[in-house]
Amino acid sequence: MIPRYSTPEMDAVWSDPARFGRWLEVELLATEGHAEAGIVPQEAAEICRAKAPTSDEAFVERILEREQITDHDVAAFVDTVQAEIDDPAGSWIHYGLxxxxxxxxxxxxxxxxxxxxxxxxxxxxxxxxxxxxxxxxxxxxxxxxxxxxxxxxxxxxxxxxxxxxxxxxxxxxxxxxxxxxxxxxxxxxxxxxxxxxxxxxxxxxxxxxxxxxxxxxxxxxxxxxxxxxxxxxxxxxxxxxxxxxxxxxxxxxxxxxxFKPGQKGSSxxxxxxxxxxxxxxxxxxxxxxxxxxxxxxxxxxxxxxxxxxxxxxxxxxxxxxxxxxxxxxxxxxxxxxxxxxxxxxxxxxxxxYGLVFSQPVLLSLVQGGKTRDEAYRIVQRNAMRSWDEGLDFRTLLEADDEVDDSVLDDAFDLRRSLSNLHRVFDQLEEIGD
The missing domain is CATH 1.20.200.10 (Fumarase/aspartase (Central domain))
Structure with a gap:
């Protein structure tokens, strides 16, 4: 990853010293596992652990140099580790793997x-x-x-x-x-x-x-x-x-x-x-x-x-x-x-212009006895005029003979529109750690 979008924490996971350090630990544990199984001499496993190199930048460089010869990264790694531990114990590294x-x-x-x-x-x-x-x-x-x-x-x-x-x-x-x-x-x-x-x-x-x-x-x-x-x-x-x-x-x-002090949005x-x-x-x-x-x-x-x-x-x-x-x-x-x-x-x-209340107006007209299509056309007609002429939607409805004014207070009540939003926030309580 280019430095611009990298972070120190994630860099530490994916760095070459970390990668080869993991490889080394797998190898050492495998040697110790073989020793526990009676296949590798216990003393050899202990020597491998004691003489194992530190996975640092110098270790990485030695592996990369060896890879120029082997053209195989794991083989270069194994050769480098075995050379540093030295024989006879080092020969048990990568045994059976x-x-x-x-x-x-x-x-x-x-x-x-x-x-x-x-x-x-x-x-x-x-x-x-x-x-x-x-x-x-x-x-x-x-x-x-x-x-x-x-x-x-x-x-x-x-x-x-x-x-x-x-x-x-x-x-x-x-x-x-x-x-x-x-x-x-x-x-x-x-x-x-x-x-x-x-x-x-x-x-x-x-x-x-x-x-x-x-x-x-x-x-x-x-x-x-x-x-x-x-x-x-x-x-x-x-x-x-x-x-x-x-x-x-x-x-x-x-x-x-x-926008922090000194920041520029455009050159x-x-x-x-x-x-x-x-x-x-x-x-x-x-x-x-x-x-x-x-x-x-x-x-x-x-x-x-x-x-x-x-x-x-x-x-x-x-x-x-x-x-x-x-x-x-x-x-x-x-x-x-x-x-x-x-x-x-x-x-x-x-x-x-209050058009956001068109649906509750529609439903109120349906509740008042109009068919849904009749109610829709009444509301749509007034809504389009409100948009086109920049007029207040409720005022137009109040002037419409087909609209019962008594239903408009509830239809235009913002509190009614938001009264059930608590269900969304109730879900936040269920978020765990």
């Missing part, structure tokens, strides 16, 4: 750790959304469908629905975490021909990863599920970002991204205050969806394995977790600094 045993187990370990960070970020985003929802539970605004005024709602209700969706994404992340918290040390085609299952169980227990049946590789539907959870996070964050972008438009201006136009965070989130969500498509294509491999997935995963797995984590944190910062304009929301609600 194939490259994917090490690489796939370590990769699942990394995905699990990355998912933990994303789950925490989702929890923090939910907390921010719930706070804003409750603060603005009674902040009335117009609800829009197709971009057109529909009926009244509140800004708090809008944000509460966002919180509920992020909570669903958090559950998707938890499910994906379960799917990738697995490992395999079962050899070249998964038959345990050169490594006993108890060694796999030993390593899995120490790493907190569940051994699963596999070919040479862990099945890639698990990785695709991880990528879907990341892409779903992106889609949810984009859903919020697109709404905030629309609400910040000059002619709407109901919310506005924060040419000093008046600009653009929704840059929301637009960035929208853009990065497209990358997340593209990565999911690539991950789905990685599920189908030749026979017990090929490496067509490997090059793809080196890019999309770190990048997707980085981006999903980044967009949640970027959105939370956006929301923490969001400028909310209740007066503008009320003004926009009033700008459509």
């Amino acid at each position: 194939t490259s994917s045993d090490v690489g796939d187990t370590a990769l699942c370990w990394a995905m699990r750790d990355a998912t933990d960070l994303m789950i925490d970020a989702a929890g923090e985003l939910i907390a921010t959304l719930v706070r804003i929802a409750r603060e603005h539970a009674d902040t009335v605004m117009i609800g829009r469908t197709h971009g057109i005024h529909a009926e009244p709602t509140t800004f708090g209700a809008k944000v509460a629905l966002w919180a509920l969706q992020v909570d669903r994404d958090r559950q998707r992340l938890r499910t994906a975490r379960d799917a990738v918290s697995v490992m395999k040390l079962s050899g070249a085609v998964g038959t345990y021909s050169n490594i006993p299952p108890e060694v796999e169980a030993f390593v899995g227990d120490r790493l907190g990863l569940a051994p699963v049946p596999a070919t040479q590789v862990v099945a890639r539907d698990r990785h695709a599920q991880f990528l879907y959870a990341c892409a779903s996070v992106g889609a949810t964050c984009e859903m919020m970002a697109v709404e905030l972008r629309h609400l910040q438009r000059t002619e709407v201006r109901e919310v506005q991204e924060g 040419a136009m000093p008046h600009k205050r653009n929704p840059i965070s929301a637009e960035t989130i929208s853009g990065l969500s497209r990358v997340l969806r593209g990565n999911l498509s690539a991950g789905m294509q990685d599920v189908a491999l030749w026979h017990e394995r090929d490496i067509s997935h490997s090059s793809v995963e080196r890019v999309i797995l770190p990048d997707s977790s980085q981006l999903a984590y980044y967009v949640m944190r970027r959105l939370r910062r956006l929301l923490d600094g969001l400028v909310i304009m209740p007066e503008r929301m009320q003004a926009n609600l009033d700008a459509s």
Whole structure:
């Protein structure tokens, strides 16, 4: 991931020293598991642990130098580790294993750790959304469908629905975490021909990863599920970002991204205050969806394995977790600094001449004995005149001989329109940690 969208926490999960450190731990645990099974001398396993190199940048450099000769990253890693431990103990490193045993187990370990960070970020985003929802539970605004005024709602209700969706994404992340918290040390085609299952169980227990049946590789539907959870996070964050972008438009201006001292919205136009965070989130969500498509294509491999997935995963797995984590944190910062304009929301609600009450008027006329089609045509006729001539909708209805004025007070009652919104906020109480 380019530095612009990376974070120190996720960098620490996917860095080369972390990756090779995981490989090294898998190798050492496998050696110790073999020792417990009576296959490797116990003293040799202890020497391997004691003389194992530290996985730092210098260690990475030595592996990369060796890879120039082997043209195989795991072989270069094994050669480097064995050389540093030295024979005879070092010869037991990688005993009975194939490259994917090490690489796939370590990769699942990394995905699990990355998912933990994303789950925490989702929890923090939910907390921010719930706070804003409750603060603005009674902040009335117009609800829009197709971009057109529909009926009244509140800004708090809008944000509460966002919180509920992020909570669903958090559950998707938890499910994906379960799917990738697995490992395999079962050899070249998964038959345990050169490594006993108890060694796999030993390593899995120490790493907190569940051994699963596999070919040479862990099945890639698990990785695709991880990528879907990341892409779903992106889609949810984009859903919020697109709404905030629309609400910040000059002619709407109901919310506005924060603008810090010294910030410039445009190099040419000093008046600009653009929704840059929301637009960035929208853009990065497209990358997340593209990565999911690539991950789905990685599920189908030749026979017990090929490496067509490997090059793809080196890019999309770190990048997707980085981006999903980044967009949640970027959105939370956006929301923490969001400028909310209740007066503008009320003004926009009033700008459509009371037309937002057309449905309760329609229903009142039906209750008064008119057929639905008759009532619809009466309301529509007056509504279109209100739009076209800029006249108050209720005044037109009061002047219409086919309308019973006595039903209009209830139909135009804003409190009646919003009286059941508490159901949305009741759902917030069910969001757990």
